[in-house]
Amino acid sequence: MDQETQTEAVRTAVEAIADRLADEKDHLTDLDSAIGDADHGANMDRGFRTALERVEETDGDPADLVKAAGVALVSEVGGASGPLYGGSLMKASQELEDGITADTTVAFAERYLETVEERGKASVGDKTMVDALTPAVHTYRKSIEVDDREPIDALGKAVDAARRGVEFTTPIRAKKGRASYLGWRSVGHQDPGATSTLYLLEELLDVATE
Amino acid sequence: MDQETQTEAVRTAVEAIADRLADEKDHLTDLDSAIGDADHGANMDRGFRTALERVEETDGDPADLVKAAGVALVSEVGGASGPLYGGSLMKASQELEDGITADTTVAFAERYLETVEERGKASVGDKTMVDALTPAVHTYRKSIEVDDREPIDALGKAVDAARRGVEFTTPIRAKKGRASYLGWRSVGHQDPGATSTLYLLEELLDVATE
C-alpha cells in the first residue's frame, strides 16, 4: 500500500468506527447504566464524530491521522474513556511513523495496550477495556510472529479473541473504573469499555477485508 | 331532653362525625386533589379527632361543648377549612346557650351560615361549602317555621337539600378558595368542603334518628 492508500484507509476506518458507535450508542449507554453512569455511548459517539471531522481535515501520513484522532478524543470526550482511548492512540501513533505494515501494527497494538494499562493503572481481569485488548493484542502478535499469518487473518483472530475478552468481563468483579464501586454487584454485567473496544476492532477488520 | 342528655347527644354527634370523616378521608383528599391541594381529608380528619378529644374532656352545657369543638378545629386545622368550620361553630354555639330546641337549632344554623359567608367572603354559587349550607339552612328553617315539622323531619329534608347543593357545585365555576385559581378548569369537579359539610349533616341526622 502506498501512503495515499494508507491515509485513505485510516479515514475509512475512523468513519466506519464513528458509524458503528452511532449505531451502538444506546446499547453502550445501557451497559454503562447498569454498572456506571450511563454515558459511555454518548462519550464514544461524540468523540468519534469529532475524530472523523479531524481526520477528514488533516493531511499527512497515517501516523498523523491516528494522532489527530487521538487528540480529538482527548479534547472532546473527557471522562475515563477520553484519556484512555485518546491518549493511547496518540502514543501508539508514533509506531506508525514508518507506515502500516505487519510489524508496525504489532508495535502499535502493544503500545496501545501498554498506554491504557499505564494511564488506567489497570491490568487484565479488572473488568475494563484491558480485558478485550489483552487477548486481542496477544493473539495478533502470536498470529503474525509465530504463525506467520497475513495481518488480515491475524486481525480476524484478534477480533475473536477480543470477543471472548468482552464475554469474560461479565462474570468477574470490577477492580477499576466506576464499576469497582459496586463491589460484588458488578458481577454479571458486561463492561462497556471492553464492548466498545470490540466494536473498534470489528470495524477495523471490516475495513481491512474490503 | 334534659341537659345531660343533650350534652351526651353532642358528644355522640361529634364522635359519629369524626368516624365518618376518618372513613371519607381519602375520598375528600381525592376531591381536593382535583381542584385544590389534596389536604381536605387530612385536615378534617385531624380536626375532628381533636374535637372529639376536647368534647370528651369538656364539662358543661351543649353550647360549651360545641364551642370546644370549634376551638379545637381553629387551633388544629389551619388552612381555609379551620377558621371556617371552627370559627362558625364557635360563633353559632352562642345560640345554643338556652339548650337545644327547634328554635335554637334554627338560630344556630343561620348563625353558622352567616359566619361562613362573612369569614370566607363567599356567597352561594361560589362553589364552596356555602352551596351545601345554604339550601340546608333554608330548608330547615322553612320546614320548622312554615311547615311545622318536627326538628328531626326538618333535618332529614335539610340533608336532602344539602346533597343537591353538593351536586350543584360540580357543574359550576369556582369563585372562592383554591379552586378559583383554576378558572374554567374547576367546572366538572365536586367541591370538597361542600361534600364534608354534607357528611356532617348526614351524621347529625343519623344520631338524631337513633
Place this chain on the structure above:
Amino acid sequence: MKKLINEPADVVDEMLEGMVAAHDLRRVDGTEAVVRSDAPVEGKVGLVSGGGSGHEPTHAGYIGDGMLDGAAAGEVFTSPTADQVSELIQACDGGEGVFCVVKNYEGDVMNFETAIEMAEMEADTEVEHVVVNDDVAVEDSLYTSGRRGVCGTIFVHKIAGAMAQRGEDLAEIKRVAEKATENVGTMGMALTSCVTPEKGEPTFDLGEDEIELGIGIHGEPGTERTELMSVDEITDHLAEAVLEDLELETGTEVATIVNGMGGTPLMELYVVNRRLQSVLDDRGLETWDAWVGDYMTSLDMMGCSITVLELDDELMELLAAPAETPGLTVPE
C-alpha cells in the same frame, strides 16, 4: 412514593427540630412556630411570616439578621392556625410592634387576620401586615379569590426585613412592603406534580408530554395544560405573562428570580435564566440582580417560576442590604 420521613403526621415537627438543630433558631414553646434564638429583638419591629409547610426554605429558612424574626409553619400546604400565629407575633414583639408578611390565599389571610386580632387583644401588640399577591397567572377579579402570593414574597421578606433591621417603624415598613408588592409579578409552571407525605401519590396526573402553566405553590393544577415545550419556549411564555402584567418602561431596572419548585436540577434553572435574561435584554430592561435557585418550593415538584421586580433606588438599596439567614445571605 418514597420519602425520607418517619410518620407523615410527624414530618413538620421533625423538620422544625432539624432546623433548630442546624441554625440559630428556637421553637416557640408548644407551637410549630420558630423564631431567632434571641427573639424578641428590642428596639426594632419584629418581622414575621408563615404559611403551610412544604415550601422550604420558605418560611423559617429566611429567619435571621436583615430578614424575618420568626415564622409559623402549618401542616403541609395548610395555613398555620390562628392561635399559633398569634403566639408567634407575641414572641417577636420587642416593643416596636410586629409586621406580618402574608401570602394571599384565603386560609392564610383568615388565620393571620384572626391572629392579629388575638395578639392585639391578648398582648396589646401593635401589628401591621401586607398581603402579597404576585401571581399573574390568576386574574384578580370577582371570579377568583384574588391573585395568589407566591415567590415574589421572598423579595418582600428581604425588603421589609432590611427596613426593620435599620430601625424603621411599622408605617414605613408597610409603605415599602406595599410598594414591593405592587412592583412584583410571578408566573410558574410544572413538569410534574408534587407528592405530599400524607397522600403519597401525585396530586395531579400529568402525561409524559404535558406540562401545567400558571401553577401555584401548593401542588394545585395550573390555569392551563399544554404540550411539553422547549425551555426557551416555556421561559418566553412565563416571562411574557409577567412582563405584560408589569408594563415596564424601557430602561427600567429589575431584579429577577428563577425559582425551582424543589425537584428541578439547578442546572436547568440556569438554562431558564439564560433565556430570561436575553428576553429582558431584548425588551430594553436592565437586570440589576438575578437570583437562581430554590426559594419557594412545592416539595418535590419539578418546574420553575419566574419573578420580576421593578426597582427604584429605595428598593435597590434594601435588596442590597446585608442579610444572614439559612436560605439567603447577602454579605456587607
Place this chain on the structure above:
Amino acid sequence: MKKLINEPADVVDEMLEGMVAAHDLRRVDGTEAVVRSDAPVEGKVGLVSGGGSGHEPTHAGYIGDGMLDGAAAGEVFTSPTADQVSELIQACDGGEGVFCVVKNYEGDVMNFETAIEMAEMEADTEVEHVVVNDDVAVEDSLYTSGRRGVCGTIFVHKIAGAMAQRGEDLAEIKRVAEKATENVGTMGMALTSCVTPEKGEPTFDLGEDEIELGIGIHGEPGTERTELMSVDEITDHLAEAVLEDLELETGTEVATIVNGMGGTPLMELYVVNRRLQSVLDDRGLETWDAWVGDYMTSLDMMGCSITVLELDDELMELLAAPAETPGLTVPE
C-alpha cells in the same frame, strides 16, 4: 422524562451562559470553564476545581471570594477534558501558582494530571493538587479504584479557599487541604435514580420499596440495595458508616453536611439533620456547624448524603472565614 432543556447536547453550554448571566463570572474563551470575572487575581494562589456537570451548584457555583477562582465543567457526569482544565489553570494563575481540588475518580484524576503537565509545560505554571476521597461506602482496596470524592469536597473547597484568600502559598494550602481530606467522610443513599438529559430515562430501576445505599454522585447504583426504611433508620445507617470510618474521640468537634441529591425536598433534609444531630450527640460529639441543603447533587436524584468533618482550631477558623459565592456565603 421531561426536563427544562432545549437540546440535550447544549445543556452544559446553556447552563454556563445562564450562570454567567446571573453571577460575577466569565467563560474562559472557547472552553466550558468558568472563572471569576476578575481572574487571575494577582498576589494569591488560584484555586480551581472541576468535574462532570450535573452536580450543581458544584463546581462553578462555588466561585467567588474565599472559595474557588475557577471551575471546568465537563459533559454531564463526564470529566472535563485535559486541555480545558489546562486552560482553566492558566487563566487562574495570578503569579502565585494554582491549586487544584480533584475528586477521586479515574476520569477526573487522569484528565487533571494531564492538564497539570500541560499547564506546567505550556505556561510554566506552578501547580499543586489534592485528590479528595471521602466516600466511605467504597473500600479503599486493591479491588476498587479507591474511595470516590463526593460531598466532602465542598468542605475542602471552603478550607483551601480560605487559605488562598488569606495569601498562603501552595505548600501550605496543600498541607491543609490534605488534612481536611483525611478528616472527612461521607456516605450517600438514593430513593430514586437520576435521569440524564442524554438518556432521558432513569439510569437504574429501583422498586417502590427499594433504596440504594452507598451511591456516588453520578447516578451509578450504590454498593447495596435494601428495603425502604424510615428516615431515622436510614440516617443511623449512613451516620454509623461515616463515624466508624472516622473513629472520633468523645468530645471531638465536627462540622456536618446533610446534602440533598437534587430532587429531595429541603423539608426532608431537615428531618435527616434532626436524627443526625441526635446520633452525634449520643456519641458525645460536638457539632460546631451543621449545613443542610443541596451542595453536591446528581441532577434530579432523590436521596441524600451525610458528611462529617473532624475539626481542629485551624480548620474551624478556615470554615468560619468569609466567603461570597452563589452556592455558599459566609458573612464576616
